[in-house]
Amino acid sequence: MTPFNPITGVLIDDAALTIDELAQACSVERLWIQQHVEDGFLECTVALAMHDADRWPDWRFASRQLIRARKLVAFERDFDANPEIAALLVDLLEEIAELKRRLG
Amino acid sequence: MEFKDYYTILGVAKTADDAQIKKAYRKLARKYHPDVSKEKDAEVRMKEINEAREVLSDVEKRAAYDSLGSGHQAGQNFNPPPGWDAGYEFSGSSGSNSHRGPEDFSDFFSSIFGNSSRAGGGRRSAGPQPMQGEDHHAKVLIGLADAYIGSARMITLRAAKLDEAGRVVNEERTLNVKIPKGVAAGQHIRLAGQGSAGYGGGQAGDLFLEIQFTPDPRYHVDGRDVTQTVSITPWEAMLGAAIEVPTPSGDVQVKVPPNSQTGRKLRLKARGIPGETPGDLYLQLKVVLPPADTDKARELYETMARELAFNPRDVTAQSSTHAK
Numbered sequence: 173m174t175p176f177n178p179i180t181g182v183l184i185d186d187a188a189l190t191i192d193e194l195a196q197a198c199s200v201e202r203l204w205i206q207q208h209v210e211d212g213f214l215e216c217t218v219a220l221a222m223h224d225a226d227r228w229p230d231w232r233f234a235s236r237q238l239i240r241a242r243k244l245v246a247f248e249r250d251f252d253a254n255p256e257i258a259a260l261l262v263d264l265l266e267e268i269a270e271l272k273r274r275l276g
Numbered sequence: 277m278e279f280k281d282y283y284t285i286l287g288v289a290k291t292a293d294d295a296q297i298k299k300a301y302r303k304l305a306r307k308y309h310p311d312v313s314k315e316k317d318a319e320v321r322m323k324e325i326n327e328a329r330e331v332l333s334d335v336e337k338r339a340a341y342d343s344l345g346s347g348h349q350a351g352q353n354f355n356p357p358p359g360w361d362a363g364y365e366f367s368g369s370s371g372s373n374s375h376r377g378p379e380d381f382s383d384f385f386s387s388i389f390g391n392s393s394r395a396g397g398g399r400r401s402a403g404p405q406p407m408q409g410e411d412h413h414a415k416v417l418i419g420l421a422d423a424y425i426g427s428a429r430m431i432t433l434r435a436a437k438l439d440e441a442g443r444v445v446n447e448e449r450t451l452n453v454k455i456p457k458g459v460a461a462g463q464h465i466r467l468a469g470q471g472s473a474g475y476g477g478g479q480a481g482d483l484f485l486e487i488q489f490t491p492d493p494r495y496h497v498d499g500r501d502v503t504q505t506v507s508i509t510p511w512e513a514m515l516g517a518a519i520e521v522p523t524p525s526g527d528v529q530v531k532v533p534p535n536s537q538t539g540r541k542l543r544l545k546a547r548g549i550p551g552e553t554p555g556d557l558y559l560q561l562k563v564v565l566p567p568a569d570t571d572k573a574r575e576l577y578e579t580m581a582r583e584l585a586f587n588p589r590d591v592t593a594q595s596s597t598h599a600k
Contacts, residue, residue, distance in 0.1 A: 178428045178454045181465035181485065197411045197484060235463045239486065242413070243311055250305050250326065265311060276496045 188217055188232035198241045202228070205241070213259040214241055240266075279354035280384045282328035282341065290342075294333060301329045327385050337389060344388065354384065383446065409472035409481035416465075416485045418455055420495050420502070420524050423487075423549050426457035431485070451483075458551040459487045460500055495524065500555025502548045503541075505562050508532055513563045523547065523557060530559060538563045 195202045206228055208214040216231040233241075240262055247258035283290050286300045307313060308321040315321065331337045348354060416429060431451045451470065459465070464484045471481025489497060496503040506521050516534035520527050525547055532542075540561045548555020568574045580586075 178452045179467060179470075180454045180456070181467040181483075183456055183459060184464040184466055184484075185460075196408065196481070197413075199410060235486075238464055238484070239462060246309070246311065250309055250322070251302070261312075273498070276493075 184235045184238065188234050189238065191228050191231050191233070194233045194238060194241060197238060198245050200241075200245055204245075208241070208244065208255065208259075211255060211259075213244060213255060213262075277354055277383045277387060279348040280324070280327070280382065281348075282331050285324050285328040286332065288332075292332075297329065297332050301325060301333075323380060323382070327381055330381075331385070331389075340388065405476055406478035407475040408479045409474040411481040412471040412483045414483065414485055415488055416453075416455070417488050417490045418459070419490050420492055420497065420549075422455055423459050423489070424457065424525050427455045429453050429455055433483075453485065455487070458500075458549060458554075460549060460551070461487060461489050461497060463487050497549075500549040500551055500553070501558065502555060503558040503560055506530075506559045507562050507564045508536070510563055510565060513537065513561065521559060525557075532561065536561050536563075 189197065191202055191205050195205050198205075205214065209216060209228075209231065214233070214237050216237070217234050243262045243265070244255070244258045247253045247261055248255060251258075253261070283292070286292075286297060286304065288296055288300045292300070304325045305322070308315055308318045308325060310319040310322055313322075331341050412433070414431065414433065416431065418427065418429065429452070431453055432448060433451065434446060434448050451467070453465065453467065455465070464486050467483040467485070469480045470483035473480050494504055502524065504521075504523065506519075508517070508519065511517075512519060512532050513536045514534060516536075517532045519530055519532060521530050523544075528544065528547070530542060530544070533540075538561060542559040542561070544557040544559065546554040547557035566573060568577050
């Protein structure tokens with residue numbers, strides 16, 4: 173591929189990620205994503221009723237969840253943090269980012 | 277490639293035990309974790325620290341590293357001697373250190389511990405089983421105007437790969453990527469097949485580009501809504517006016533309603549970032565007073581002071597003027 177032919181990608185959110193795509197993008201197993209959705213640390217874009225573990229083929233994930241999941245993986249891995257603490261940390265970071273954004 | 281002194285990176289002695297290594301790692305991880313650190317080189321340092329722990333907290337890897345390490349200084353040019361790893365078997369699993377992709381390791385690490393470790397702990401392929409290559413991630417900064425009209429970006433990526441002789445080489449490649457119109461900050465563009473090559477005939481991974489806007493003091497972006505401050509004169513504010521405003525989507529004629537104060541917001545529907553539901557553009561008015569730096573200006577202000585019975589600190593007078 174020559175660098176001068178622009179390549180077009182897919183905009184995530186227009187096409188959300190499946191559970192396997194999210195797992196692959198974060199270098200984790202599908203089970204890790206399933207557990208984090210069930211525990212409420214990650215959200216999928218489908219109706220809440222579909223959050224049941226056996227509905228995972230229907231789950232879709234938006235861009236924000238990819239950013240969240242990658243941070244959760246990093247905190248759990250780098251600090252040996254349990255998922256609750258990692259999620260709490262990511263929640264706080266999101267809140268700080270939002271406040272900073274509002275401050276402009 | 278440079279020799280890496282993992283003991284110096286963690287700040288521990290060569291005789292350090294597991295507990296000391298863990299303690300040193302935790303202290304440094306708190307300081308350099310890129311999601312929380314304020315240090316400039318946090319990402320690079322964290323990668324080194326993780327790599328040092330990966331090696332020193334694993335009995336097999338540490339023994340292999342120690343056998344290589346004597347006689348080398350940090351930063352010194354280093355090439356592993358041929359066949360050096362005979363007799364070492366790397367299981368690739370070191371407890372908590374799973375979930376690592378190839379971008380998490382240096383060339384130095386990869387040259388010693390090879391491709392199996394680069395695939396992440398526990399994901400080592402036992403045979404010629406096809407395995408998909410890892411996904412790569414990068415951030416791309418674009419201007420707000422690029423989100424309005426779309427643009428193309430040249431992106432240079434550096435990744436380690438194995439050449440025909442099995443040596444680790446750095447490969448740089450440049451991609452010309454289309455940034456579609458209507459992207460919002462925090463959204464990803466996925467480029468299929470632009471990640472790591474697959475193993476054993478597996479598919480290549482994907483490349484994820486996370487979009488961020490270059491900070492611009494003129495604009496405040498909230499999802500697809502954009503707010504911009506517009507400076508106006510006191511007479512435009514009070515008498516009303518039609519003014520021309522430069523916006524991210526070009527110059528726009530806007531009507532300032534009479535009796536506008538600083539802070540008033542005018543909404544221009546669907547002039548925010550485009551999309552299925554386009555955002556709105558908010559123009560926040562800011563009245564700027566001309567300085568009283570000439571006799572004429574001073575005289576005008578003196579006339580106003582005399583003729584207008586106006587005290588902005590008198591709340592009751594203010595509300596009665598509004599009621600009229």
